[in-house]
Amino acid sequence: MRILAVSGSLRRDSHNTQLLRAAIEAAPEGVEVELWEGLGDLPLYDQDLDTSEPVESVRRLREAWSAADAILFATPEYNGSVPGGLKNAIDWASRPLREAALTNQTVSVIGASTGQFGAMWAQQDLRRILGLAGARVVGDELPVARVHEKLDHDGRLLDAELFERLRLVLETLASAAVPLAA
């Protein structure tokens, strides 16, 4: 079982990316979590560019998101919602309609902020957007508030309870992603 981890933040020391690095460590047995880092390479979605031979960054996005058994998204909250860059990647991955990388892909959403709400609004919006894009959204939100207090200077997770909750998120996601018997 291979789960792709997608951070909504491009910042080098992003808390959400660090949270996903912790998820790699927290992965239950039989589950491999791999960080996807192509977000910043994508052009802005433009239907004129969405041809049968899209640019390399889009081709790689679609290939990686489609090949994964499941995707774990971690989103920060910008102005009360999902960062534009992450929304842009989802827009690319939601086309072509009904045959897209996100169609029937099993996904979960977590999110972190330095404030007291843990990117809750962004997570709610992201779940709605992913559902409309055709994905199977499973599990509950995991709002990580005051995330900077839960990571050390090197971005390692200090909070044992949060580590356990990440493991549970991955367990739920992995079990939902098991294909149905034919």
Added chain:
Amino acid sequence: MSILESTKQFAPAGTWAADPVHSNVSFEVGYAGVNTFRGSFTDFQATLTGGDTPSLEGSAKVASVDVKDEAFNGHLQSPDFFDAERYPEISFTATELRRNEDNTVEGSGELTIKGVTQPIELTGTIAAAPATDPMGRERLGLSLETAIDRTQYGVSWNAPNQSGGDYVGNDVKLIVELAFLKAAE
């Protein structure tokens, strides 16, 4: 069947298969809190067996849902709604069928949507007697409807109206109009 029984035989003996062109399998749901929205399934089958122990079973392909808009059809097939990839069919099996003197019918059965099976009650009407069409085939009409709560089947997507309440109703009416053709003996 004894003549002392008050109910008629549900349908004449034999196997009756729904003619897909002249039959309809549709649903009605409240929309935006102010009107009723209709959609249908275009690929379905139904078989009625008449005689002393009547039976009725049918199924519809979720991928054939038709609401007149390609993007909306796609959303209905996604995991937000029917999850067609995992649950490609909606199916029904009657457990009881009764016909009254006035040709109204009642029944019960089990409806499976999105892998969830729930008991339902049916009401409807049946043609007084079969007719023979211009091609010499025996035809029989049966109309049935039932009301379900879609959230009980996990078909729960919704959005709030800006003026309050939900965009899509939870109570759904299922309406089937079956134009049966008698199968060759």
